[in-house]
Amino acid sequence: MGCGAELNDPGVNPSILPDAAVRDAAIDASPPVDARPCMGGIAAKQEPGGACFVLFPGPKVRAEAELDCVALGGHLATVKTAASNAIVALLVIATPTAFLGGNDLTTENAFVWPDGTAVSYTNWRAGEPNNSNGGGFEEDCMVIQGLLGGVWDDRPCAPPPVGTGSYAYVCSY
Ligand SMILES: [Ca+2]
Ligand SMILES: [Ca+2]
Incomplete structure (x- = not known):
């Protein structure tokens, strides 16, 4: 199972995930912890x-x-x-x-x-x-x-x- 399939698992609560565009960008860039924007909730x-x-x-x-x-x-x-x-x-x-x-x-x-x-x-x-x-x-x-x-x-x-x-x-x- 690919990463995208896991993220689209209906068992994952979408409310705890950022929107898809931000999520993909974060995966691509792998920013350091201190550079992450505050997101979620x-x-x-x-x-x-x-x-x-x-x-x-x-x-x-x-x-x-x-x-x-x-x-x-x-x-x-x-x-x-x-x-x-x-x-x-x-x-x-x-x-x-x-x-x-x-x-x-x-x-x-x-x-x-x-x-x-x-x-x-x-x-x-x-x-x-x-x-x-x-x-x-x-x-x-x-x-x-x-x-x-x-x-x-x-x-x-x-x-x-x-x-x-x-x-x-x-x-x-
Ligand atoms: Ca108390
Ligand atoms: Ca107590």
């Missing part, structure tokens, strides 16, 4: 000289969202500075809740980014992270709340409870 923003942040509306559970980010060559978003968070906050300004990459799946209350580095800069909403505050379920995945100015909350990575754990998501690469 429904909106994207780039830090000056830095990472691309790409918003997908989902909603998807964390594990499936991460797969889409990996398909872009990245991960769920890493946000290590206030300047980066301000850019992501603008990206999600109309999105109530979107997954970032931070999580404490391995060790409760020890949040790490997808590359395993500890979360140092934080922008938690007051009282968060609370791991559901005794609600009988774990909250191990970081979200950013666009309608609240880009503060963070810890939420379930997937249901249950019903109605949680499936959100929009931001990738970075």
Whole structure:
């Protein structure tokens, strides 16, 4: 099977792929990582000289969202500075809740980014992270709340409870 046939596989979600012309150009040119334009999702923003942040509306559970980010060559978003968070906050300004990459799946209350580095800069909403505050379920995945100015909350990575754990998501690469 040729490359084109794979890209046209109906099993591939077209929403995570750039348009065909850009895709073909990218394959032909194989630009270095730093030269890639920000693309994908429904909106994207780039830090000056830095990472691309790409918003997908989902909603998807964390594990499936991460797969889409990996398909872009990245991960769920890493946000290590206030300047980066301000850019992501603008990206999600109309999105109530979107997954970032931070999580404490391995060790409760020890949040790490997808590359395993500890979360140092934080922008938690007051009282968060609370791991559901005794609600009988774990909250191990970081979200950013666009309608609240880009503060963070810890939420379930997937249901249950019903109605949680499936959100929009931001990738970075
Ligand atoms: Ca937790
Ligand atoms: Ca929480």
